Amino acid sequence: MLDPACGSGNFLYVALELMKRLEGEVMAMLTDLGEQQASLALAGHTVDPHQFLGLELNPWAAAVAELVLWIGYLQWHFRTHGRASPSEPVLRDFKNIENRDALLEWNSRTERRDARGKLVTRWDGMTTTLHPVTGEQVPDPDARVQVWDYLKPRPATWPEAEFIVGNPPFIGASRMRDALGDGYAEALWQAYPRMPQSADFVMFWWEKAALNARAYHAAKGKGTRRFGFITTNSLRQTFNRRVLEPHLGDPKTPLSLVFAIPDHPWVDASDGAAVRIAMTVAAAGTQPGRLVTVMAEERDQTEAEGCKVTLSAEKGSIFADLRLGADVAGAVPLRANEGLSSPGVKLHGAGFIVTPAKARALGRGSIAGLEAHIRHYRNGRDLTSLPRDVMVIDLFGLTEVEVKVRYPAVYQHILDEVKPERDQNNRDTYKRNWWIHGEPRRDLRPALAGLNRYIATGETAKHRFFQFLPAETLPDNMLIAIGSDDAALLAILSSRLHVAWALAAGGRLGFGNDPRYNKSRCFDPFPFPVLSDEQKARLRQLGEELDGHRKAQQKAHPKLTMTALYNVLEKVRAKVTMEGKDKEVYEQGLVRILLGIHDQIDAEVAAAYDWPADLSEDDILYRLVDLNRDRAAEEAQGLVRWLRPEYQNPAGTAAVAKGEQSDLALATTNGTARAAFPKQLPDQMAAVRAALEELGEATPQQIARRFARARPDTVRPLLECLAAIGYARDAGQGRYAI
CATH class of the missing domain: 1.10.10 (Arc Repressor Mutant, subunit A)
Structure with missing residues (x-):
């Protein structure tokens, strides 16, 4: 355990005490179980001061911290073992408390001088004197310290530790130059270029600990498992949130706040002043946290160390402003939605893609049945930008011999263009089944069979929109296909409610950090509304109108893209004046009409849920998470509201109850790794x-x-x-x- 601002060691002392208690409880439990310490592969190991590391700039405090740890350890020993002498040597120099700067290292430093060559000094930040007129404490003009310039400043390296705790200095960003000196503050910002200069001093500790925690490797046991800091309650403010947000929102290695108290009374150890602090604990990964709120405070004038507080705790996703959000990540997949959505095919062979001219040369249009095996092909960019107008060879369901006999020209083409690439693939199944797509999506094909069209959306896209694709078009792996031709479903998916859910549930990916539609998180758990016949008819009409409007305008203006269309739509929502290219897109896409269709869809979908149309996104997510839990409870009792019952449950068989809701909601489903x-x-x-x-x-x-x-x-x-x-x-x- 590391305290990178340990002072005289109070946090480390308390941590040692608690760890020794835990060690005793574990040993007692092992004894009750008839086991020994060797059962944990920890024979001979014990908790002692060498496991508690500290960094402290003040040399006196650093020396005291090491002594405090040994005092705590010996106090525990004599409480536990009576007068028995501890093993010798009693005190050992583990060098676990380092007297150095926790944030900065540098090659050298020089005294700063002004233009006349005179040394530059500053107030020491601590010493005060009485003002001769007001009688108030003011900075002592004679208490001056040297201002230094730092050569090649860089972030300090911290000792490796599984846990990091601390109570770093409370210095606001506006006071950093005065308290630390111009030279040090400038060196700090130079060494940490990602840190906003508006962030408080304590946030540099938070930044370093966050980077360590995000690098945690569970399998190897390397890195920091968790860290926790006491900071000022201004952590929630925008200028400090800018430090937290990149870590909490990282698409690849996110950090989660697993515990937080946004606002808590505290007594500043330096001057005894009452202050307000925040407490945060963070760990790598995406996981819910516990948000604790102070509900009441009882101040006692005789109580030197603050006041008694009454706390209330909630669980969910904690955001950078230390506010609890809906636990979208905890929503469970619903049987009602299963079997309908999937990514499209993954080729593993560029030679499968052909132009329409090449398709005709291979026999499409002249050889019976080949239309089913050379199909139109769309990927994510085809939907968001201009389509490539390409086709794809799809031989799923045919043996190699059948392809060779029935379509010899196609066989020779893939033999030349696909097989050499597949022969280099490390996966044996890809080599053996070289004439078939690497991932042909066997589960998706039945859901699309018999439909004239299906719904698709790009897996990664700046704007979340859904549209119909004709059944003869094969979707690429970067499209999410949904096996339904119902325009009412298209309308619901296109609504503000579902888009808010998709943005919260899906991750982000790519250079543009664009939202990602992960079908297992965005579609499978989404609780669709139960529609009356009238609602279904209205939403079908609006869904057809939405899909038809966009396609009609794109047909009339072949260079009009969906990305451009929705870029301008967002500007219209924001009441931005249309100029230049935006004005052209606005007119070509009839964007005001498109916005009106979306607004009608939003209102109808909200009405279908029987919710207000003007809910905030937070309220939408809370309600959808609650509805997901309710639907999971219904399904546990045997009530499944199938999204496409004629396909998912053609026999109309009643679902078998699976026990209480908690058994279903808390268990891992068969489809989840x-x-x-x-x-x-x-x-x-x-x-x-x-x-x-x-x-x-x-x-x-x-x-x-x-x-x-x-x-x-x-x-x-x-x-x-x-x-x-x-x-x-x-x-x-x-x-x-x-």
Whole structure:
């Protein structure tokens, strides 16, 4: 554990005390189980001061911190072992407290001089004197320190630690130059170019810890698992949120706030002044957090260390402003939507793509049946920009011999253009089935069979829009295809409610950091409204109008793209004056009419849910998450509101109840990849605890379902151990809770 601003070691002292208690509880539990420390592969290991690291600029405080740790360790020893002497040497120099700057390293520093060569000094930031007139404390003009210039400043390197904690200095951005000196502040900003100069001093610690946590490698046990800091409550303000947001919103290695208190009373150790602070704990990955709010404060004039507080806790996704959001990530896939959506085919062979002229040369239009195997082809850019007008050879369902006999010209083409590429592929199935697409999407094809058209959207796109594609068009892997020809469904998907959900549930990808429509997170869990016949008719009319309007304008203006259309639509919403190219797109696309269609769709879809049409996006997400849970509960009882019942449930068979809602909502579905259950006992304990923290309350069976090769009989004693040492509680009836 590292405290990179440890002062005289108070945080490290408390951490050592708590870890020694935990060590004792674990050893007692092992004894009760008839096991020994060797069972954890930790024979001979113990908690002692060498595991508690600190960085401190003040040399006196750094020396005190090391002494404080040893005092705490020896106090524990004598409380536990009585008068028995500790092992010698009693004190050891682990060099775990380093006296150095926690943020900056530099090659050298020189005294700053002004234009006349005179040394530049500043107030020391601490010493005050009485003003001769007002009698108030003011900076002492004689308390001056040298201003330094730093040569080649760079970020300081921190010792490796699994956990980082601390209470870094509270210095606002506006005071940094005065408190730290112009030279140091400038060197700091130079060493950390990504940090906004409006960010408080404490945020530099937050930035460094966040980078360490995002680099955590669970399999190798490398990096920082979690970090937690006490900061000023201005952490929530825009100028400090700019530090948090890139970490929380990173599309590849996001950080999550797993615990936060936005506003809490505190006593500043330096001067005893009452201040307001925020507490944040963060970890790598996307996971819900616990937001704790101070509901009441009881101040006592005789209480030197602050006041008593009453706290309230909620669970969900915590945003950079330390506000709780709807737990969209916790929504479960619904059976009502299953089997309808999928990415399109993945070719693994550029030779499958041909021009219309090449298709005719291969026999399309002259050889019977070849139209089914050389098809029109669309990818994401074809939808958002100008279509390429290409076709694709699709031989799914045919053997190599059948292709060679029935379509010899096609066979020779792919033999020349596809097979050499496939022969170099590392996957054996791709080599053996070289004439078939690498991922032919066997599950998608039945959903599209028999339809004249289907719905598609680009997997990654700046604007989220849906449109119909003709059935003879084969979708590429960068399209999400939805097996329905119902214009009412197109309208719902195009509504503000679904787009808000898709933006929250999907990640972001690509150079432009564009939203990504992940079908398993955006489509499968989405709770569609239950429509009356009248609502269905109105939404069908609007869906047809939306799709028809855009296609008609693109046909009339072949260079008009969907991206340009929706760029201008967003500007119209924002009441931006149309000029130049935007004005041309506005007129060609009849964008005002398009906006009107979208507004009507939004109103009709809100009415179908029986919700107000002017809900904020946060309220929309909260309601949709709640509805997802309600639908999951219905499905657990056997009520499934099939989205396309004639395909998904043609026999009209009633679904079999699957138990209580929590069993369905908390269990991992068969279609979701499950993590392997760890083999070592410490890793098993950590995995079970993490699963319980995420679920809040669960049975051993529900925990076991979240892992491959985990059994309830294995999970149950682990939960009992967690309850025994205070990390869980027995909720009764075989259930455990945090």
